[in-house]
Structures are given as structure tokens and as C-alpha cells.
Amino acid sequence: MEKFFTDPAAIEELEKMGDVETLAIPITLEALRKECTENAGLKALLDDMQERAFRYAKAVxxxxxxxxxxxxxxxxxxxxxxxxxxxxxxxxxxxxxDSVKILARNLDKHGKDTKWFDELCPDPNRSHDQYRPYFARFGLIIAYREVLREIKSTNRS
Amino acid sequence: MDQEEKNQLALRYAKLALRSDKTPQEASEMRDLEVKLQMSPQEIINLVARLTIPSSN
Structure with missing residues (x-):
């Protein structure tokens, strides 16, 4: 299991955690959608990343x-x-x-903003594998925010 | 209801919420869970976040 589920320091931080809508992440899904909106290829990569974030959240x-x-x-x-x-x-x-890395690489190729990826993996000398908890946090927050958005939109209709 | 039972029901709620092809029965189960937990969807997902999201440290 990932160590963050049992790390006392992590648990203490989580107990103080606020609303999932206000937790800090390097970039929101909405901002990523704006970056990808005019390019079908980028949009497909973003959809794939979102789908994989959901699958990861389900597995967790x-x-x-x-x-x-x-x-x-x-x-x-x-x-x-x-x-x-x-x-x-x-x-x-x-x-x-992998889907996050592929999206970031392709955004970079198209001259789009990828500063968020550098925030996710701040030290280029460290393997991306060492940032697994950072990726996890980003993906789970994205998935939970999207779920809440869907529930709110269903309840309104 | 003790906290552990609440945690399990909240996780069950999130599992259903993450399904893109929810049946009407599953949507109804989600509403039943909101009533049972006496929490809003936002509060339930916040609880799930506390149970599953890793620290930023």
C-alpha cells in the first residue's frame, strides 16, 4: 500500500484538510480544458487523463x-x-x-502552459516515480471535484 | 452510527459517484446514503478526500 495511508504526519495533515474544492493543486481541470479547447488531439489526451484519474480513484x-x-x-x-x-x-x-506526462509533453509541443507540471515534479533530477503521492493527490482531487460538479448538476436538473 | 461505519458508507457513496453509467437504482442508493449519513454530497466527498488523498509533504 502507499505509505501515505499510514504516515502519522500525513494523517495529521489530512485531519486538518479543508474542503476538496479549495485544496491546492497545480492547475484545475477547467484551466486545462481551456488550454486544450482548440486542439482535438490535446482534448482527447485530456479526456484520457481524466478517465484514468477516475479509474485510479475507483481503485483507491x-x-x-x-x-x-x-x-x-x-x-x-x-x-x-x-x-x-x-x-x-x-x-x-x-x-x-503516464497520461499526465503524455498530456504535459504534448501541451509543451504546442507551446501551451506546462508550469503546472513543473509544480507537480519540481526537481528535474528526481525520477517522476518519486512524485507518486503528488500525482495521486492531483488525480484524486480532480476526480472528486468532477464528481461533485456532476452531482450538483444532476440535482439542479 | 460509529465513525468507521460512516467512513465505509462514505466510501461506498464515492464508489457509486465515480461510476459514469449509474443505474437509477444506484442513483437512488446514493440519495439513501446521504440521508443515512445525514451529510450533503460535499461533506461526504470531503470525508472521502480525508480518507484517501495523500499528504502534500
């Missing part, structure tokens, strides 16, 4: 639910189940990170 939630239900501790073969869930979450995370 599925893992959390299974761990909390206690199924993994009680049932036989629990270690295999835990490994499977961890592998699914990791694959979803990898695919999502």
Missing part, C-alpha cells in the same frame, strides 16, 4: 473499502487478495501518471 476507494470491511484479514487467501488489490491500484496509478 475499492482498496480502502476492502481493507475496512476486514475481508482481507478474515478470509483465507487474504494475502493474495491484498496483493491483487495493491497491483490493481498500482497499475491504475501508473496508467494515470
Amino acid at each position: 476507494i475499492e482498496t480502502q473499502l476492502s481493507l475496512r470491511r476486514g475481508d482481507l484479514e478474515r478470509e483465507s487467501g487474504s494475502r493474495d487478495d491484498l496483493r491483487t488489490l495493491d497491483a490493481v491500484q498500482r497499475r491504475a496509478h501508473d496508467a494515470y501518471i
Whole structure:
């Protein structure tokens, strides 16, 4: 499992966490949409990134639910189940990170703003793999904000 | 309802919310969960965020 779920310093910060709408992220989905709006290729890459962020969020939630239900501790073969869930979450995370990197690379090629990516991975000498929690935070916040937007829009209609 | 039960229901709510092809039954289950938790969608998603989002440190 990702270490941030058990790190006491991280838990303390999360307890102080405010509204998901106000949490700091390098760029919003709306701002990214503006960057991509006039280019079908960029728009497709952004849609792909959003879809992968959602899949990653689903995998994280599925893992959390299974761990909390206690199924993994009680049932036989629990270690295999835990490994499977961890592998699914990791694959979803990898695919999502790749989609962010591909989008940033293509935005750069088209002369669009990519300062947000430098904020996500501030030290070019460090591997992107070392920024996994940063990518995770960015993707989950994007997914949760989008979900809230959809719920609000459904409730209005 | 204890906090752990609330956490599980909130995660269940988010799992449904993240589905792009929700059935009417699933949408109805989401509304039932809002009532059971006595929380708004915003409050539920904020709880899920606290349970799942990694620290920025």
C-alpha cells in the first residue's frame, strides 16, 4: 500500500484538510480544458487523463473499502487478495501518471502552459516515480471535484 | 452510527459517484446514503478526500 495511508504526519495533515474544492493543486481541470479547447488531439489526451484519474480513484476507494470491511484479514487467501488489490491500484496509478506526462509533453509541443507540471515534479533530477503521492493527490482531487460538479448538476436538473 | 461505519458508507457513496453509467437504482442508493449519513454530497466527498488523498509533504 502507499505509505501515505499510514504516515502519522500525513494523517495529521489530512485531519486538518479543508474542503476538496479549495485544496491546492497545480492547475484545475477547467484551466486545462481551456488550454486544450482548440486542439482535438490535446482534448482527447485530456479526456484520457481524466478517465484514468477516475479509474485510479475507483481503485483507491475499492482498496480502502476492502481493507475496512476486514475481508482481507478474515478470509483465507487474504494475502493474495491484498496483493491483487495493491497491483490493481498500482497499475491504475501508473496508467494515470503516464497520461499526465503524455498530456504535459504534448501541451509543451504546442507551446501551451506546462508550469503546472513543473509544480507537480519540481526537481528535474528526481525520477517522476518519486512524485507518486503528488500525482495521486492531483488525480484524486480532480476526480472528486468532477464528481461533485456532476452531482450538483444532476440535482439542479 | 460509529465513525468507521460512516467512513465505509462514505466510501461506498464515492464508489457509486465515480461510476459514469449509474443505474437509477444506484442513483437512488446514493440519495439513501446521504440521508443515512445525514451529510450533503460535499461533506461526504470531503470525508472521502480525508480518507484517501495523500499528504502534500
